[in-house]
Amino acid sequence: MEEANKLKKATYHLWTFTISKLISSFGSQVYTFAISFYILQMTGSATSFATNLICNVLPRTLVSPFAGYAADKYSRKMIVIIAQIGTTIAIGGLLVVSLTSGLSLAAIYVTTIILSLTSTFSGVTFTSSISGLVDGARIQKAMSMNQMSISFASIGSPAVGGLLYGAVSMPVFLIIYMIASSIAVILESTMNFNLFANRKKKVEGERKESMWQSMKAGFSYLKLQPLIMAMIWIALLVNFLFGAFEVGYSFILIEKLKIASNHFGFTQGALAVGMLLMSIYFSVRKEVRFPFLVSKRGIMCMGMLMGGVAIPLLVTMPYTIIFSYYAILMFAFGVMIIIVNTPLQVFMQKQIDDDFKGRVFSILETMAMALMPLGMVLYGVLYDVIPAQWVLFLSSAVLIGVVLILARPSVVRKAHPEYRETNVIKEEAKSFS
Structure with a gap:
């Protein structure tokens, strides 16, 4: 009976994991499209555009080893939830700036760096958690559904980004992204990251590794x-x-x-x-x-x-x-x-x-x-x-x-x-x- 419940929970994970990844991938790519468009329209500078790309790639490269360490040493569920909350807060911060003093390049760059950091921790931790979320027989299905989310976002995000950018103001766009990110937090909080995990249990008094x-x-x-x-x-x-x-x-x-x-x-x-x-x-x-x-x-x-x-x-x-x-x-x-x-x-x-x-x-x-x-x-x-x-x-x-x-x-x-x-x-x- 317990095994049947675990398999039922794994099926639930397949869908919550896919929906959560779809929301985060779609939101991230639509945001990247809209912000890139905004920077080019606001400055007309390829250098400003390239700087935003560097703000996305460089932090990811630097913190990825620390994200891996955290995923192996701490609660993977907590890392994913904190990272997604961090994304929501960063977008909220950019929203406040846009409403009070107007969007500036500095605010956009800082937000891009924070989003790069949160997506690195979330991405590495989620990848490390697949075998704990679903049974061994459905790992391929989980990986495929993850890739489906990314591919679907790649196809739809330019169209949705273009439509939203032309139809609504930047603050409205940021509010939509915040709501989507909050839904992802709620979905992730219902998942059991240790359902099928085979991690070593901590022993009392065991010396901690640095x-x-x-x-x-x-x-x-x-x-x-x-x-x-x-x-x-x-x-x-x-x-x-x-x-x-x-x-x-x-x-x-x-x-x-x-x-x-x-x-x-x-x-x-x-x-x-x-x-x-x-x-x-x-x-x-x-x-x-x-x-x-x-x-x-x-x-x-x-x-x-x-x-x-x-x-x-x-x-x-x-x-x-x-x-x-x-x-x-x-x-x-x-x-x-x-x-x-x-x-x-x-x-x-x-x-x-x-x-x-x-x-x-x-x-x-x-x-x-x-x-x-x-x-x-x-x-x-x-x-x-x-x-x-x-x-x-x-x-x-x-x-x-x-x-x-x-x-x-x-x-x-x-x-x-x-x-x-x-x-x-x-x-x-x-x-x-």
Whole structure:
């Protein structure tokens, strides 16, 4: 009877978790859209706009290790609730400023920093809590529904943001965001973060670790997990090499091929649609049998798609064909992102010890966030001095090579001892059946 109640509560968690993430993702992205629009309209300065982006990225990179430490040492439920309340208060503070003295860049930057901090603590803690909120059999469903929320927000937030920005004043917009954030707080307060958690119980009189010792313990734990280390290296190098796509895609379509802004936006939307549809598929299908293998193949496909971005630079095509080509390519990218991410996330949720999840996920996020700007700066320079098609082709080849080396057959067998190379096609077909 108790087990049935736990499963019933886990089902409730699936929906409250999804709705809460949808509210926070939607609110955050609509806010980012509206504030970016406001800054550009108010100042007309690209520097002011870039400064707001830095206020979002830099705090996230700096505090992520501390968020991981907190998620492993303190009540995860309390951290998530405090972070969401912090979001509500920050928006309330900006509302008060806008009503009393009018919005200023300083107030916007401070609010962006606070929102970046609260979203980091909330994001790392929620990711660390998935296996405690739902039963093992439905972790894939939970991860997929989480991704569905993000994808749905990516598709709808520009439209909703544009509509609200044009229809209501900034104070009304901020009040709407505050109400949505308050609903998320109420939903999160009803969740049991320890329902399926397998965390070590505190022993009376046991010597407490300092924050520094705890972080060192996280790195020591990772060193003893060669499989997780391989997955983290793959994730980091893929993130870095994807700078070629992040920078090159906009550069090629806007500068080289002169794609109209509305058509460019449509191709970006195709990416989110691909992610959404694949997330829905993963939420209803049974768990992938060989997640590491599926992700490996998915990354290789992404490498080929990245090279495919350069094809219209080499082959003359009518404008309509170019637009259609990029819409299909971006849709395929969206599909592949989910095929790569969801099985890997489920695999890591099951492989990483509950007491180390916060630190491991925060290490991954910190390193990825640190490498992303580096990749963008490097590729920004490369695109100025080397023809775009060669930058993409070379990066695509390196990406595929990195995956073939780091996810070689011996590593795949470590991840999936039941996997046999002699029956590759049959086993891979089963992994997606």
